[in-house]
Amino acid sequence: MSDKPFDFRLINGLQGDPAVFVLLKRMGEALLFDLGSIDNLGHRDMLRVRHVFVSHAHMDHFVGFDRLLRVNVPHRRQLSLFGPEDFIERVRCKLNSYTWNLIDPDQIRFLVHEVRGDGSVWAALLTNTDKFAAPAARTEITHDHLATLRDGSQVAAALLDHKGIPSVSYKLEAPAxxxxxxxxxxxxxxxxxxxxxxxxxxxxxxxxxxxxxxxxxxxxxxxxxxxxxxxxKGRSLVYLTDLSFSPGNLAALKKAFGHASDGISESSFADEDRSRAVDKAHLTSRQSALIARSLGIQHFHIFHVSGIYGQGPQQVAEEARNFFHSLPGPGPELDREIQIELGKVQS
Ligand SMILES: [Zn+2]
Ligand SMILES: [Zn+2]
Incomplete structure (x- = not known):
């Protein structure tokens, strides 16, 4: 068996809705990064999920919530969810859209967290007992230490800009x-x-x-x-999606995550479609490779390739991999490449 403490799976491949299943091998526990459609995730794996980290509530990242709820209703276990500003209200609305007269008190327990722009984390324990009415309260939790999982792994967050709305990127750090x-x-x-x-x-x-x-x-x-x-040092995994290639986002990622061994990054557009990427506040293949290199990532995986590439998402993935392999590691040479790319984005 390899030393790797986690395995992960892009639930919908290169091009489908963002949703990543991460299995912490030591404890058999799992987490999800994002909640796009999770119809392709088997029932057994679903029941291993205890923590869900959502980047933002664009539909392709959140539409899987109903299945998560549906599968968990009979099992009466508490789930922890994390997302950006307004996330608690969004989950509350989803829960309140169903009728719950046939279940026991406290049968649904979702501990929902909001990673806010002022550095705070707010939470509410939403249960069916009080019609999910619990108000959000500020917690002691910080962005660099959102959760500790059963195997000792820790999760941190970076708040990024996605065309004027916050998108949260996460880092899973396995213990040494x-x-x-x-x-x-x-x-x-x-x-x-x-x-x-x-x-x-x-x-x-x-x-x-x-x-x-x-x-x-x-x-x-x-x-x-x-x-x-x-x-x-243990392995660590950065989950990065739905952000623009901007000085502010690059600095926020560096500050929050430093280095990581593994990365899953969006690579929505090909390098030649940079103007589309800027318009939609997404990354190109080259931009995702630049960010991965700046975080010292050694194992680089891409996903969330735009639907405009039809049957050809492999080409964008290939392009991202080629950029990644040809770029240097962190240092002045890479900084120069980043500056050149920022110049092209801003022009
Ligand atoms: Zn997206
Ligand atoms: Zn988005």
């Missing part, structure tokens, strides 16, 4: 991989045992202090972890 240096056991005169699991847990949860009892003797956890444990 811990490796035990078993070759050190001998020199420390220790035997492997359950204490190794305890040691790893303490390091993973940021509690690498105090002492650990090993066969009746106390050892400093700090010393043990320094000797025995190495940490390797």
């Amino acid at each position: 991989i811990l490796k035990v240096r078993t070759e050190k056991l001998k020199s420390l005169n220790l035997k492997a045992g359950p204490w190794l699991g305890e040691l790893q847990l303490r390091v993973r949860t940021g509690k690498a202090h105090g002492t650990l009892d090993i066969e009746g003797r106390e050892y400093s956890i700090e010393d043990l972890s320094a000797e025995m444990i190495t940490q390797q």
Whole structure:
């Protein structure tokens, strides 16, 4: 099995509605990026989804809400949803558009969050008990730490401009991989045992202090972890869609996400159709490749290719891949390429 902590699937391929199913392999739990049509997602996978991160409420990104609701009604579990300003009201309206006289109190529980432009995050727990009337309240949650998932992965957000409306981009960051240096056991005169699991847990949860009892003797956890444990940065996945190629968006992405190992990015238009991309506040193949490179992404995947390409979305994908492979990594040379592209966008 590979070290990769997550797998993902573009539910509707290169050109269909945006919706990405991400499976966190360690816990079997899943999340969705965007809620375009999810009719192609099987029932079993649907039930693994606990968190849903929506970029914005253009119909092709939100029309799948009804299926999410439909599948979850009998299961009485709480789902967490995230989206931009006004998202709570939108979900409330969707829920209130159905009749609910035959279900039990609290059978539907959606904890809905709004990632707002002033840096705050607001939330409301919408349940059928009070006709989904709970008011939104400001939370302690911050954009750089929206949610912690069961395997320890964290999700952060960047607010971007999409022709005057906010579109949220997300980054999933898997926890660092811990490796035990078993070759050190001998020199420390220790035997492997359950204490190794305890040691790893303490390091993973940021509690690498105090002492650990090993066969009746106390050892400093700090010393043990320094000797025995190495940490390797985990994989991270940026989900990027529906934004214009602008200095403000580029700066916001860099600031919020820094670097990432994997990226799923819209690439709505071919490079030669730049003026269409500007008009619709979307990215071209070249622009998506420039952004991916600026975030240090190594594994680059594109989707949300415009319907104007008919049967030929593969060509746009190919073009994006070629740009990606020919561009340099983060640095002055890449910055120059970005400036050239910004010049073309603004002219
Ligand atoms: Zn879109
Ligand atoms: Zn859109």
